[in-house]
Amino acid sequence: MTSSSAWMVFMFVLYLPVGVLVYPVAALVIFALAALACLLAIRPENKQYFTRPLQELQAFLDDFKSER
Numbered sequence: 001m002t003s004s005s006a007w008m009v010f011m012f013v014l015y016l017p018v019g020v021l022v023y024p025v026a027a028l029v030i031f032a033l034a035a036l037a038c039l040l041a042i043r044p045e046n047k048q049y050f051t052r053p054l055q056e057l058q059a060f061l062d063d064f065k066s067e068r
Helices: 003-015 024-067
Strands: none
Touching: none
16 A cells, blocks of 8 residues: 555544544545545646656757757
8 A cells, every 4th residue: 555545544533533434425525635636746746847847858859850
């Protein structure tokens, strides 16, 4: 089990102390909210640190090729 999976199980036990199988709908809602929060946090970070620099590098390479 990965550390993120272990963390999610811990969170489910914390909020649903009798277990996930007793409240499957609540567990699914908590999991969906956590996954959505992660997605909303990761997308801007990816854009800032990966997509934009790659686009800038591509523009630089295009300028370099056009000067030759």
